[in-house]
Amino acid sequence: MKAIKNLLAKLTPKTAKGRKRRNIIVVILIVLVLLFLFIVRPILSAGQQLTNALYTIAAVERRDLTVTVNGTATVEPADSYRVTSLVRGEIVDAPFEEGDTVEEGDLLFSFDSSDVQNTIQRAQLSVDRAQMTYDDALDTVEITANGDGVIQTLYVDEGDSVTAGTVIADIVDRDTVTLKVPFHSQAAQQFYVGQAATLTVDGFADRLSGTVTEISGADTVATGGALVRMVTIEASNPGAITSSSTGTATVGDYSCTQSGSYTYRTEKSVAAANSGDVVSLSVREGDRVSDGQLLCTLESSTSVDSARLSLEDAQLSLQSAIDSLDDYTITSPISGTVIEKNYKAGDTLDTNNASAEYLAVIYDMSYLQFEMQVDEVNIGRIQVGQTVTITAEALPGQTFTGTVSKVNINGTTSGGVTSYPVTVVIDDPGDLLPGMNVTADILVQQVDNALVVPVGAVARGNYVLIPGEGAIGKDGSIDPSRLEQVSVTLGENDDSYIEITGGELQEGDTIVIEQTYSSIWDMMGMSATVG
Secondary structure (H helix, E strand, O other): OHHHHHHHHHHOOOOHHHHHHHHHHHHHHHHHHHHHHHHHHHHHHHHHHHHHHOEEEEEOEEEEEEEEEEEEEEOEEEEEEEEOOOOOEEEEEOOOOOOOEEOOOOEEEEEOOHHHHHHHHHHHHHHHHHHHHHHHHOOEEEEEOOOOEEEEEEOOOOOOEEOOOOEEEEEEEEEEEEEEEEEEHHHHOOOOOOOEEEEEOOOOOOEEEEEEEEEOOOOEEOOOOOEEEEEEEEEEOOOOOOOOOEEOEEEOOEEOOOOEEEEEEEEEEEEOOOOEEEEEEOOOOOOEEOOOOEEEEEEOOOOHHHHHHHHHHHHHHHHHHHHHHHHHEEEOOOOEEEEEEOOOOOOEEOOOOOOOOOOEEEEEEEEEEEEEEEEOOOHHHOOOOOEEEEEEOOOOOOEEEEEEEEEOOOOEEEOOEEEEEEEEEEOOOOOOOOOOEEEEEEEEEEEEEEEEEEHHHEEOOOEEEEEOOOOEOOOOOEOHHHEEEEEEEEEEEOOOEEEEEEEOOOOOOEEEEEOOHHHHHHHOOOOOOOO
């Protein structure tokens, strides 16, 4: 500072005005010096520190990797049962206390069932009355033939029970046969019902005389595209024609375009219109019958179905009342320990004064388990049988072991992320109790003597920075322009290290880790707030 003043003394005139100007220059120079000492130089120094803080040095090394998937959960018993009741009323028996062990099927609660017993008696009376009504409704129903012909097949015998729609008999008239064949449309339009026709039977030389009984009023397209109409011709059966016979027909000067199959004029089935029992048969197979002739008699009437339904309804009501009696006795569906009992013998349970949601609670403590949620990224690595390390905040210093017993693929999505429930069975629960919160680490992979680098050393694109020639100064400073990128193939990783399975890195190689912005602020002793 003294040198500066001497320099100013030589350069500034020794007048009042000159001295004043010199003082101003002195002040300016002092301010500049102070700015350099307290602002500019620290900034330059901090810039150098910031450059060094952007990068740190590490080494490629070998270590054992333990890869886990972790989560939190709440411990639960192997099974639990909250006792509820479907009925209300006075509890007449509850033969257990809290802390007792009960077996599956043991009685827990029984209720006063006098009301339902009365209901059962009334339901039984209703069944008896409906049965009498049904018996009175039964009478006989006659079943008759629906055409002329011969009883080809009789399907029932006296005493058989049939339902509505059951086929009683088949009636066939073989004396007359019909043949339905196609004719060219223009020719068929000239035919008329009653017109004479000539029929042939395949396999026989004789011809039959027949009569046109029906002519289709609509054209159809035959094979080859020709328009045809179907014509039905009836003729007497000489005895050799069966339902499997085929033949052709000629009407006037026109012949059919295609052969057809013969059918019997009458070939019908007779069915029962009502349900009932066959009490009498009036015909046998082979008998000739006429239309309307009595075939058999059923004990039935149009009122039977209604009476039967009333009887069935009464029977169902009775069974429902009997079944409801089971609700008045509650047994345990599991074996376990009673941890809560809210009602005792003599208490009355109803919808107005229920003091607890459950009558009792039973826990199966044969083993403990919990269900933890695993992120969709990791669920593919979880398998049944994997070992789980468990800790509980309520039991500091204690560690428990579990096993994955179930992996559920019914995931739940929240915030665009899907998680899946994984069930873990605790091998030896020790001091753990149901309801305790635990932290679980599922061991998914163990890699021994793996070649690793810190997780932060791997940049996007799977490359690692290594120092080139002259990148690291003698003072430890790093020249970013001399850093080089090396591609690597990655394997497993834990929270701190990641496995290198391919690339040019070797154990002991030096690597450079580029720090994140938060790490840089930490290294400089500063804090960054994002607002």
